Amino acid sequence: DAGVIQSPRHEVTEMGQEVTLRCKPISGHNSLFWYRQTMMRGLELLIYFNNNVPIDDSGMPEDRFSAKMPNASFSTLKIQPSEPRDSAVYFCASSLRTGPYEQYFGPGTRLTVT
Amino acid sequence: KQEVTQIPAALSVPEGENLVLNCSFTDSAIYNLQWFRQDPGKGLTSLLLIQSSQREQTSGRLNASLDKSSGRSTLYIAASQPGDSATYLCAVEASGANSKLTFGKGITLSVRP
Numbered sequence: 001d002a003g004v005i006q007s008p009r010h011e012v013t014e015m016g017q018e019v020t021l022r023c024k025p026i027s028g029h030n031s032l033f034w035y036r037q038t039m040m041r042g043l044e045l046l047i048y049f050n051n052n053v054p055i056d057d058s059g060m061p062e063d064r065f066s067a068k069m070p071n072a073s074f075s076t077l078k079i080q081p082s083e084p085r086d087s088a089v090y091f092c093a094s095s096l097r098t099g100p101y102e103q104y105f106g107p108g109t110r111l112t113v114t
Numbered sequence: 115k116q117e118v119t120q121i122p123a124a125l126s127v128p129e130g131e132n133l134v135l136n137c138s139f140t141d142s143a144i145y146n147l148q149w150f151r152q153d154p155g156k157g158l159t160s161l162l163l164i165q166s167s168q169r170e171q172t173s174g175r176l177n178a179s180l181d182k183s184s185g186r187s188t189l190y191i192a193a194s195q196p197g198d199s200a201t202y203l204c205a206v207e208a209s210g211a212n213s214k215l216t217f218g219k220g221i222t223l224s225v226r227p
Contacts, residue, residue, distance in 0.1 A: 004157075024164070043219075045216075107156060108157050
């Protein structure tokens with residue numbers, strides 16, 4: 001298996017622009033997680049899905065952030081409009097909810113908003 | 115609210131030393147605990163997962179222990195090597211049907227040749 005795939009790996013955009021991050025989970029996994037990592041705050045869970053349904057989005061910082069999972073093999077995280085404080089590394093992870101629950105992480109997308 | 119603490123934030127040891135990385139958490143009602151490794155500019159790699167009913171897990175030179183009642187876990191690395199240099203994060207998964215991981219900020223380990 002190719003593991004969790006994220007694209008793009010790097011994104012540089014100007015403040016106010018829309019940003020879309022993409023994730024393909026490991027085939028067969030039915031839980032998907034979006035995290036954000038910064039030096040100041042560490043790794044924070046933004047939202048997670050079970051069987052394509054959003055379960056907990058309490059970590060989504062503002063209405064500017066939205067996430068979708070239209071099918072079991074694809075998810076997007078969108079920021080609109082983007083702001084400099086959104087600059088971070090965004091990780092997607094997937095797991096199998098029937099056990100053993102280990103989360104497998106993608107390589108991340110490094111977002112820089114200028 | 116669950117809080118996970120890893121102290122110290124950084125550690126430097128000479129090659130060959132056995133070392134222990136500590137993790138503490140405030141809410142003992144956890145489902146499992148995972149230790150991850152993160153190399154610079156990379157994603158996280160799961161090292162060990164301990165279910166709440168278990169006391170420890172071993173993989174090669176790594177041994178992780180869990181004491182739920184005291185809210186502590188340790189990751190023991192035997193005979194450290196320069197290739198072990200990385201950031202090590204622990205994360206706890208809350209009990210419940212729909213649970214999520216809460217991460218510590220990690221310990222950055224440097225093993226000197």
